[in-house]
Amino acid sequence: MEYSRVFIVISPTAIVPKELVRGIASTTHRLDVILRSAIAALSQGNDIRRDTLFIGYASKSNTVIELRGNELKEIPFSEIELLNLILKRSIRGIQLYSFSLPELKKYLETLCKSTIYLKENGEPIDRVDLRTIPRPICWFLGAHIDVEPQQERILGLNKALRVSLGKISYMTYQCIVIVNRLLDKALSEV
Numbered sequence: 065m066e067y068s069r070v071f072i073v074i075s076p077t078a079i080v081p082k083e084l085v086r087g088i089a090s091t092t093h094r095l096d097v098i099l100r101s102a103i104a105a106l107s108q109g110n111d112i113r114r115d116t117l118f119i120g121y122a123s124k125s126n127t128v129i130e131l132r133g134n135e136l137k138e139i140p141f142s143e144i145e146l147l148n149l150i151l152k153r154s155i156r157g158i159q160l161y162s163f164s165l166p167e168l169k170k171y172l173e174t175l176c177k178s179t180i181y182l183k184e185n186g187e188p189i190d191r192v193d194l195r196t197i198p199r200p201i202c203w204f205l206g207a208h209i210d211v212e213p214q215q216e217r218i219l220g221l222n223k224a225l226r227v228s229l230g231k232i233s234y235m236t237y238q239c240i241v242i243v244n245r246l247l248d249k250a251l252s253e254v
C-alpha cells in the first residue's frame with residue numbers, strides 16, 4: 065500500500081535514550097513531543113491509519129524514528145508505552161535509523177512527491193487545494209520549539225511551500241490532528 069501522507073517532526077533538542085527512562089520529557093529533552101505526535105498521526109479512533117508514515121527526528125542523537133502505519137500491529141495511547149515499543153527494536157512497523165540531516169533529506173526524497181512546511185506565517189491552508197497536490201505529501205513540523213534555520217536550509221525547507229493553520233501557535237500533535245481531518249475531507253471529495 066502506498067502512503068498518502070508522511071508527517072516529519074524535527075526536534076532540535078530531543079535524544080532517543082538507550083533504555084526506558086523515568087521523567088521522559090526532561091531526560092530525553094522533549095522526545096515526548098515526537099512520541100505524542102506519532103500517536104496523533106497514526107491513530108484513527110481505535111484503529112491505525114494504514115496510509116500514514118510518521119518520521120520523528122531527534123537531532124541531538126541523530127536518530128530517526130520511523131513508524132509505518134501499514135505494518136504496525138498496535139499504536140499505544142501513551143508516550144511511555146510507545147517509547148517502550150520503540151526501544152525493543154524488533155517491533156514490526158517501527159524502525160530506528162542513525163541519520164545525519166543530509167542523510168534524512170536524501171531518504172525523504174525517495175518518499176515524498178511534494179512537501180509542505182507547516183508554519184504559523186505561511187499561506188492559509190484554506191487557499192491550498194489539497195486534492196491537487198501530488199501524494200504522498202510530506203508534512204514538516206517543528207516540535208516544542210521551531211526547526212532551527214540551519215536545519216531548515218539543510219532540509220530545503222527554506223524553499224518549501226509554507227502553509228499556516230491560522231495565527232494561533234498550536235502544539236505539534238494538534239497540527240497533525242487538524243491536517244489529518246482536512247486531508248480526510250479533501251481526499252473523500254476526489
Ligand SMILES: C[S@@+](CC[C@H](N)C(=O)[O-])C[C@H]1O[C@@H](n2cnc3c(N)ncnc32)[C@H](O)[C@@H]1O
Pocket residue numbers: 181182183184185204205206207208209210211227228229230231232233234235236239
Ligand atoms: C509548538 S509549535 C513551535 C513553537 C512555536 N512557534 C512557539 O512560538 O513557541 C510546533 C510546530 O507546529 C507547527 N505549527 C504550530 N502552529 C501552527 C500554525 N498555526 N500553522 C502552521 N503550523 C503550526 C510549526 O511547525 C511549529 O514549529
